[in-house]
Amino acid sequence: MELSKYKSETRPDWCPGCGDFGVLNSLTQAVANLDIDPKDLLIVSGIGCSSNLPGFINAYGFHSLHGRALPVATGAKLANPELNVVVTGGDGDGYGIGLGHFIHAMRRNLDITYVVMDNQIYGLTTGQASPTSVKSFPTKSTPTGTIEEPVNPIALALVSGATYIARGFSGDPKHLTELIQNGISHKGFALIDVFSPCVTWNKLNTYDFFRKHVAKFNGSDYDVKSFEQAMIKARQTEPNIPIGLFYQVSKPTYEEQDVALKSGNPVKAKLGVTDPNQLFQEFY
Amino acid sequence: MQNVAANELTVRIGGAAGDGISATGEMFARTCSRSGLQVFGLNNYQSAIRGGHVWFQVRAGLDKITSQGDATDILIVFNTESAEIHAPFVRKGGAIIFDREKVKMPENLVPVGVRQLAIPLGELARKFDKNPIMQNTVALGATLYLLGLNFDIFSGVLSDTFGKKKQSVIEVNVKAAMAGYEHAKENYPKLDTIIPLPAQPPKRLIMTGNQALALGAVMAGCKFYAAYPMTPASGILHWLAAHAASQKIVVKQAEDELAVINMGIGAAHAGVRSMVGTSGGGFSLMVEALGMSGMTETPIVIVESQRAGPSTGLPTKTEQGDLNMVSGASQGDFPRIVLAPLTVEDCYYSMIEAFNLAERFQCPVIVMSDLLLAEHIETVGDLNTSVVIDRGDLITTAPSEPYKRFKVTETGISPRAIPGTAGTMYVTASDEHAENGVVVSDVLSGLPKYVKERERQMDKRMRKVEVARNEIAAPKLYGKPDSKLTLVCWGSTFGVALEAAELLNTEGISTSVYAIRNVMPFKGEQVATALKKSKKLLLVEANYTGQMARMIRAETGIELKDKFLKYDGEPIYAYEIVKRAKEIVDQK
Secondary structure: OOHHHHEOOOOOOOOOOOOHHHHHHHHHHHHHHOOOOHHHEEEEEOOOOHHHHHHHEOOEEEEOOOOOHHHHHHHHHHHOOOOEEEEEEEHHHHHHHOHHHHHHHHHHOOOOEEEEEEOOOEOOOOOEOOOOOOOOOOOOOOOOOOOOOOOOHHHHHHHHOOOEEEEEEOOOHHHHHHHHHHHHHOOOOEEEEEEOOOOOOOOOOOHHHHHHHEEEOOOOOOOOOOHHHHHHHHOOOOOOEEEEEEEEOOOOOHHHHOOOHHHOOHHHOOOOOOOHHHHHHHHO | OOOEEOOEEEEEEEEEEOOOHHHHHHHHHHHHHHOOOEEEEEEEOOOOOOEEEEEEEEEEEOOOOOOOOOOEEEEEEOOHHHHHHHHHHEEEEEEEEEOOOOOOOOHHHOOOOOEEEEOOHHHHHHOOOOOOOHHHHHHHHHHHHHHOOOHHHHHHHHHHHOOOOOHHHHHHHHHHHHHHHHHHHHHOOOOOEEOOOOOOOOOOEEEEHHHHHHHHHHHOOEEEEEEOOOOOOHHHHHHHHHOHHHHOOEEEEOOOHHHHHHHHHHHHHHOOEEEEEEOHHHHHHHHHHHHHHHHHOOOEEEEEEEOEOOOOOEOOOOOOOOHHHHHHOOOOOOOOEEEOOOOHHHHHHHHHHHHHHHHHHOOEEEEEEEHHHHHOEEEEOOOOOOOOOOOOOEEOOOOOOOOOOOOOOOOOOOOEEOOOOOOOOOEEEOOOEOOOOOEOOOOOOOOHHHHHHHHHHHHHHHHHHHHHHHHOOOOEEEOOOOOOEEEEEEOOHHHHHHHHHHHHHHOOOOEEEEEEOEEEOOOHHHHHHHHHHOOOEEEEEOOOOOHHHHHHHHHHOOOOOOEEEOOOOOOOOHHHHHHHHHHHHHOO
């Protein structure tokens, strides 16, 4: 499908140079490549700079509450499994206030795609520490440096049951498009954690920093079905920070196993009860 | 002595958690219902899986029974503690069934004129099965004889209850019940008062409030239910989960109530009729998303089944203490509709209405239940099964002009399109937005055009409140309009208020009941008119501060000075209201 089909009339309100532009472009390219009709695409987000993304793409969108994008997306997907549901948000939204939902959504293996624009800082609230801020990082809320270990989203996704786990860099749009596109095509829960630099508030994890440190690793010696190899990769920070597809396995999705969904798409079901007498029988 | 005809009978069964008290009570309730009696059965339990004290009371009569009742004809006790607690509540002429193996009867607590029937329940039961719960069946068998109930009806209930198990289980239970029945017949006379049972018992439905809520939801076309386990709302989850496959409803137990309501809103946004259920603690977690339902104009039905608070409070005890919270929960002003069903039957109709109101007004609808209503079992009249489903302004094809999800209209209701529809793509946001859904909260906020837009959207949303207020029914007065006294109540307190009014009327104090079922939008004008016509008002509600009295004062300026408030966790008894009513009537 042509890219112009997804063009929104609203211009992104991100700072010039924000990493999220790259993510928006890659996501748009990915759905265009997959020929997904905008009417069948629902993009759900939470709150934060990156959660404004649904407004910048012509599709159905739900810009929900801080940390609650995954439950909203879960409800929508279970109500209409034919929708392509993509969730977008930031590290504070997904790995901080929404962390509980993140784990549970993955263990359900819903067929949804979660793109996290991870900038390791709270941007919209003007620069406080985030769950993925590296240790000792000084921020407005941690002037002497953070004293907590950062969340490792890739390792967490692995132990939580996600069936497609990748990391990209918004400075490498071609690679990112491929990761998102394959994530959407994947049947099951796909996490794409994206290094998406905040040019205003994070002066540590910048484009230059990532260009210098990230490296693609997927080659013939790497088995994406291996949990053990993925866990080693997920924890790697030296000599480089790996980006690419860490893990992909095929497992039944939640939707395939739900007793009600086996009999059809709820949103298309006829409302009401066909045989009330039979239903009422147990109450005599 | 000749047996005297009675209008009603009560049986109370007490024991420890794990003794099977609730299952036994339910079987007896069902037996009474199938015998043509109207039933009100209440399970009283603690937050414990084994041990603790549990009791079940079944009150049944020829006329409609609207409250749990306060005394019993037959008391069955399985431990000494139960005998000590309940013996004083046995009516003169009644009987206590117990087994000396397990119970030391506290003679000094047994009222004069109450027979002590020491039946070897355990010994009789062991002849058939070593499962100790079998002694309950023996005791029920004896009870059937003493009350003159039909044994075959009970064995029918037994086989339906154990229908999914082996035939041998049913046979053993029938034999055990018969052993109890025969033992009583050989050794004791029947009670002095016996209910004349109808020869052709009418077929009546019997269910709990939770079941009626769940059934109503299914009939209304609910296709998504999410919940986190929480007493007393869990009954809805259990019933719907058991019927998920046959009724094609997605039932989702989520990780917490934050997820619950956000999933519910997501499902509703995608276009299905969606519902969530919880108690006060879970509702507290839902508060932020409640506002999102209001802001995004997503229809959602929330059952808030109250229990005694604050905080964890008394998890297995009843209260109507969440009205302040429900009526004001979440930041900012937005339309909400609050219904408080009055009876089990009304639970069914409230749900059907709730789904129609939610979709018609595209806002959250909260159905307020409580532990007493949710968990007691009651016979209900024939439920109307021809359900009207009104999906409101739901469009399935794109309009000719560009689609505006939040179009400003006279009623405040905007045409709603669901994802998957061609040509109506939009983004809905918890942020303030323009008619087309574009957020005006960030870079556009404060610009004169969007200051105006914000005001227009607020006005649009809040216009729905007035339209809804006009559409929903005003509270009703039950009884004679010129009564000396009017009991003012809301939600499930209606049942006991009705009974209290009846008692007062019999004693010559003419009393009516004014019951508020549609709580929000509040029908202020109609309530003010009705209350001003009443001679003397007594507010009856189950909370500490009189939360409905506060709402009435806020909405009408009328202060209800006389109150009967109960907040000990136990259901209100009719005699308590009668006592308070006499005090205030005597004041002149």
